[in-house]
Structure formats: C-alpha cells, structure tokens
Amino acid sequence: MGDYFTWNGFIHFIPKIAAQLPMTLLIVGGSLAIGVLLGLLLAFVRVFSIPVAKQIAIVFTSFVRGTPEIVQVFIVYYGLPLLVQSITGVDIDALSALYFVIVAFGINTAGYLAELFRGALESVPRGQYEAGEAAGLTRGAIFRRIVIPQAAKFALPGFGVNVVYLFQSTSMAAAVGVMDMMGKAANLGSATGRLLQSYAAAAVLFIIISIVLQWAFTLLDKRVTFGR
Amino acid sequence: MNALSTAKRVAGICLAAATVFGLTACGAAGSASGEQTTTVTIGVNNAYKPFDYLNENGDLDGYEIAVLKAVDDALPDYKFDYKPLDFQNIIVSLDSGKVDVASCVFTVNAERKQKYNLTEPYHLYLPAYIYVSNNSKASIKGIEDLAGKKVAATQGTDVANTLEEFNKKNPDKKIDLVYANWSGEQLATALESGAVDATYSDPVSFDLGQLKGKAKKVGEPIQESETSFLVGKKDTKLAKALDEGLKKISDDGTLSKLSQQYLGDDYTKSVA
Numbered sequence: 001m002g003d004y005f006t007w008n009g010f011i012h013f014i015p016k017i018a019a020q021l022p023m024t025l026l027i028v029g030g031s032l033a034i035g036v037l038l039g040l041l042l043a044f045v046r047v048f049s050i051p052v053a054k055q056i057a058i059v060f061t062s063f064v065r066g067t068p069e070i071v072q073v074f075i076v077y078y079g080l081p082l083l084v085q086s087i088t089g090v091d092i093d094a095l096s097a098l099y100f101v102i103v104a105f106g107i108n109t110a111g112y113l114a115e116l117f118r119g120a121l122e123s124v125p126r127g128q129y130e131a132g133e134a135a136g137l138t139r140g141a142i143f144r145r146i147v148i149p150q151a152a153k154f155a156l157p158g159f160g161v162n163v164v165y166l167f168q169s170t171s172m173a174a175a176v177g178v179m180d181m182m183g184k185a186a187n188l189g190s191a192t193g194r195l196l197q198s199y200a201a202a203a204v205l206f207i208i209i210s211i212v213l214q215w216a217f218t219l220l221d222k223r224v225t226f227g228r
Numbered sequence: 229m230n231a232l233s234t235a236k237r238v239a240g241i242c243l244a245a246a247t248v249f250g251l252t253a254c255g256a257a258g259s260a261s262g263e264q265t266t267t268v269t270i271g272v273n274n275a276y277k278p279f280d281y282l283n284e285n286g287d288l289d290g291y292e293i294a295v296l297k298a299v300d301d302a303l304p305d306y307k308f309d310y311k312p313l314d315f316q317n318i319i320v321s322l323d324s325g326k327v328d329v330a331s332c333v334f335t336v337n338a339e340r341k342q343k344y345n346l347t348e349p350y351h352l353y354l355p356a357y358i359y360v361s362n363n364s365k366a367s368i369k370g371i372e373d374l375a376g377k378k379v380a381a382t383q384g385t386d387v388a389n390t391l392e393e394f395n396k397k398n399p400d401k402k403i404d405l406v407y408a409n410w411s412g413e414q415l416a417t418a419l420e421s422g423a424v425d426a427t428y429s430d431p432v433s434f435d436l437g438q439l440k441g442k443a444k445k446v447g448e449p450i451q452e453s454e455t456s457f458l459v460g461k462k463d464t465k466l467a468k469a470l471d472e473g474l475k476k477i478s479d480d481g482t483l484s485k486l487s488q489q490y491l492g493d494d495y496t497k498s499v500a
Contacts, residue, residue: 177317
C-alpha cells in the first residue's frame with residue numbers, strides 16, 4: 001500500500017488540487033449562466049406553445065437529456081469548430097478548451113433546467129394569471145411580479161440539485177485538457193505515479209464543496225418558503 | 229431593486245463578458261498567422277514519462293518536448309505552441325485540425341506513413357519488450373509464447389497493432405489482448421494478481437514507472453521502432469521545415485545530447 005498511497009502525500013496533494021478550484025467554479029458559473037438563460041427560453045417556448053420553436057425545443061431537450069455528457073463535450077469540442085468553419089470560415093480551433101467546455105455544459109444544463117422551469121411555471125395556479133389581468137397588469141408585468149416569483153419557489157429545490165450535479169460533472173472537462181481540479185488530480189497522479197492518492201484527495205475536496213453547496217441551497221430554500 | 233432586475237443585470241454582464249472573450253480570442257487567433265512567424269500548434273502527451281509529460285508544477289517536460297524546443301530554436305520562422313492532451317485525444321485532434329503536429333513517441337509504420345507526414349530523421353529508436361511479473365512462473369520468451377495469455381495493451385499503440393497482426397495470422401494461437409487506459413499502478417497490480425499475464429513497454433519508461441521492481445523484461449525485443457512526429461498529410465511545407473530543423477539538431481549533436489540527458493543513453497541511432 002505504501003507504494004500507492006501515503007497519508008502524508010495525500011494531505012500534501014489537497015492544497016495543490018484545491019488551487020484549481022477557481023477554474024472549476026468558472027466552468028460551473030459559465031455553464032449555469034448559459035444554462036439558466038437558455039433553459040428559461042426553452043421553458044417559455046413550451047409553456048406558450050409557440051408553433052415551430054416548441055418542436056425544436058422538445059427535440060433538443062430529449063437529445064441533451066438522452067446522451068452521455070462526455071459525448072456532448074466531445075461533440076462540442078471537435079464538432080463546433082468544424083461547424084463554425086463550414087458556415088463562416090472562421091477557425092476557432094485556437095480557442096482554449098475552456099470555452100468549448102462551458103458551451104457544452106451550458107447546453108446540457110439548459111436541457112435539464114428547461115424541464116424544471118417548465119414544471120415550475122405550470123405549477124403556478126391559473127388563477128394568478130387571471131388575477132393579474134383583472135388588476136390591469138401587462139403580460140410582462142404579470143410574469144415579472146406575480147408568476148416568476150412563485151415559480152421560482154417551486155424550481156429552487158430542483159435547481160439546487162442541478163447545480164450540485166453540474167459541479168460534479170465538470171470533472172469531465174479534464175478529458176479535453178482543461179486544468180480544473182480533476183485535471184490537476186490526474187496530472188499530479190501521473191507525474192508522481194500515485195493516481196489513487198491524488199484522486200482520493202480530489203474526492204475529499206469535491207465532497208466538502210458539494211456539502212457546502214447543498215447546505216447553501218437548503219438555507220436559501222428555507223428563506224424563500226417562509227411561512228409554508 | 230427586486231430579484232428580476234438583478235437577474236437581468238447579471239445576465240447582461242455575462243453576455244457582455246462572453247462577447248468580450250469571444251472578440252479578444254478571435255483577435256488573438258487572427259494575429260497569430262499572417263505575421264512573420266507562423267505559429268504551429270503541437271499536441272503532446274501529458275503523462276508519458278520521460279518523453280512527454282506534465283510535471284508536478286503543470287509544466288511540460290520530457291525528451292520529445294526538449295527536441296521540439298530545440299527544433300523551434302533552429303527554425304526562426306516558426307513558433308511552437310504546445311497543447312498537452314490525453315493519448316486518445318492526440319490523434320483525433322490531429323485529424324480534426326485542432327493541432328498541426330502530434331508528438332507522443334509515435335512509431336513509424338505503414339499505416340501512419342499513408343495517413344500522415346512523418347518527420348525525418350527519426351529522433352528516437354526504442355526497443356519494445358515483453359514484461360511479466362517478477363513472480364511469474366510462465367516461461368515467455370517471445371510473441372509466440374503469448375498465445376492464449378492475457379496481455380495488457382493500450383488502444384492505438386504500435387505494439388498492440390503488431391500483436392493484432394499476429395492474431396490475424398495465427399487464429400488458432402490468439403493472444404488475449406486486454407485493452408484499457410492502463411496506468412502504472414493498474415499494470416503493477418494486474419500483473420501481481422495475475423489478472424493479466426504480461427504487458428509490453430520500453431526499457432526507458434519502464435525504469436521510471438510503477439512497474440520497476442515488480443516486473444521484469446523477458447526475451448528479445450519484440451520490435452525496434454523508429455519514432456517520428458506526425459504532421460497532417462496536406463501540411464508538406466511544415467513537414468519539410470520540421471525535417472530541416474531535425475536534421476540541423478541531429479548534425480550538430482544536440483539530438484544525441486538531449487537523449488543522454490533525458491533518457492540516460494543515446495537512443496537516436498538504430499541498433500538493429
């Protein structure tokens with residue numbers, strides 16, 4: 001065992017891997033931003049049954065939820081430059097792998113959040129819309145002041161789950177060479193010949209951060225559902 | 229200020245940031261070519277000691293990296309940009325144009341000669357041996373003795389190819405190739421426990437890996453392969469330039485010196 005794992009080395013690895021936490025958080029943040037915006041768009045399209053867009057949204061969501069994430073990362077990483085090249089002739093291969101990863105995870109998150117948001121929007125009782133109309137509010141105002149705040153309460157628990165899950169899945173970014181926490185763990189492991197040790201250190205970090213995230217969302221949930 | 233307008237602000241900032249990133253990135257990519265020096269992207273292995281690997285600080289190091297850096301110095305018109313990649317990703321990146329050159333101790337074979345431009349002179353002559361566990365009782369001396377045995381192999385390597393060829397020619401004496409993303413530790417434990425009976429490697433990386441002290445080499449070399457850098461088939465200008473650079477550093481002795489420094493001996497000439 002001593003050859004493969006030492007407690008001393010294990011402790012020694014933790015700060016080195018933790019140094020890449022900002023990169024991991026960057027991926028999570030970027031993917032969330034894209035995912036929330038795109039997910040909201042997809043949800044609205046389905047709730048309002050906009051003719052062609054609705055079908056596209058359904059197919060898109062099924063594809064994203066039906067394929068493994070690592071496959072999506074590779075499709076975006078290798079396929080997007082080819083697509084962009086054939087349409088606009090611009091060569092984006094020089095872009096850092098980080099952007100591709102954020103796009104890939106953003107699209108993936110959007111697929112899952114779309115369903116979540118759709119369910120949340122549809123859970124708001126019809127009576128709320130009608131009351132808003134009766135009070136003379138515009139469509140936009142009804143959504144902003146009445147529907148979305150209530151839908152947000154329904155969406156929050158599921159959203160928290162998605163965020164934690166996204167945080168875990170960004171470990172796949174290392175497959176295309178992004179130096180996030182997992183990438184650093186693989187690098188340290190192969191450079192020192194101690195893969196088990198470095199992956200164990202990474203696991204500890206992931207557990208700690210996941211617990212913190214879950215706890216934060218539980219707190220947020222309590223505040224939002226005050227009085228229920 | 230309510231939650232929605234905060235959300236709008238955040239969204240606006242994110243979009244602005246994304247646009248700025250996109251524009252600066254496009255700008256950077258555009259200015260790289262079209263100037264006096266051409267930038268060449270080289271995909272290198274990130275974990276193959278002592279040839280191409282990322283050391284503990286995340287810096288690229290190794291024999292092939294040193295050779296490439298020397299060639300870079302010998303070619304003032306070119307600037308090399310290195311991309312550390314997993315082994316599986318290197319060939320795909322070369323094929324899809326993400327990198328212009330691939331470096332990962334690629335041995336010369338007919339298939340690769342057809343698909344790519346291989347640089348010359350060859351910068352490495354590595355013998356490949358069979359390795360078995362130290363407490364192995366089997367008497368394995370060559371490829372024929374591997375018939376019916378389990379051999380740990382990595383997809384896409386030249387030796388794996390050689391063993392597959394053997395299997396095709398001898399369907400009644402097939403070698404059981406166990407493909408996986410073998411790490412040094414996995415190989416060591418697999419050999420010790422008997423999950424696999426043998427594996428293959430070269431003496432140089434063996435000395436530095438987890439197998440040392442747990443496995444031993446047996447028999448004569450399975451093959452002695454020349455190593456080359458891979459360049460896209462259409463990139464003949466770049467391939468010629470690399471050939472020039474390699475010839476320069478080979479003639480002035482830099483290549484041998486680097487081999488002594490990184491590999492402990494001069495592996496730059498054929499011993500066959």
